[in-house]
Amino acid sequence: MLYDGAMRFALQGRDAIEAQDVEKAYDALTRAQRIMLELINGLREEVDPPLVKQVSAVYMFIYRKLVEANINKNLAAVDDALKLLRYQRETWVMLLDKLHREQADSESATGDSSPSPPQAAPDAPTRPAPDHQPSVQPAPDRPDYQPLSVEG
DSSP, rough: HHHHHHHHHHHHHHHHHHHHHHHHHHHHHHHHHHHHHHHHHHHOOTTTTHHHHOOOOOHHHHHHHHHHHHTTTTTHHHHHHHHHHHHHHHHHHHEEEEEHHHHHHHHHEEEEEEOOOOOTTTTTTOOOOTTTTOOOBBTTTHHHHHOOOOOO
């Protein structure tokens, strides 16, 4: 999950700032910033414009806090970004739980006894198996768009 990656890199950046390791702080915080940009670029306004506008504003605020932390080596800015990232992740997990419950309720109401495909846990790794390389397809409306890797 991208939230997990952003939090991991923000925490690494925070630790590096405390250790006064400027290079590690820069690398980690830059990776967290790139994840936030990836989240912003993944939003699709045509689905729900008002919601996308609100979520985009939250993501941009987190991104700006990470930039501020990176430029000024500011622990408070990292902490602000981490607080919001944790909140966003918790909200996402709650949404997934609600959707799974609703799906189970609708299946039990219709009497569908066929087994549903297994669902990954909300915090399960989403990386493909090492021997599988995913194909990167540009988004239809953005020919230059390519997802970022958060491995590392």
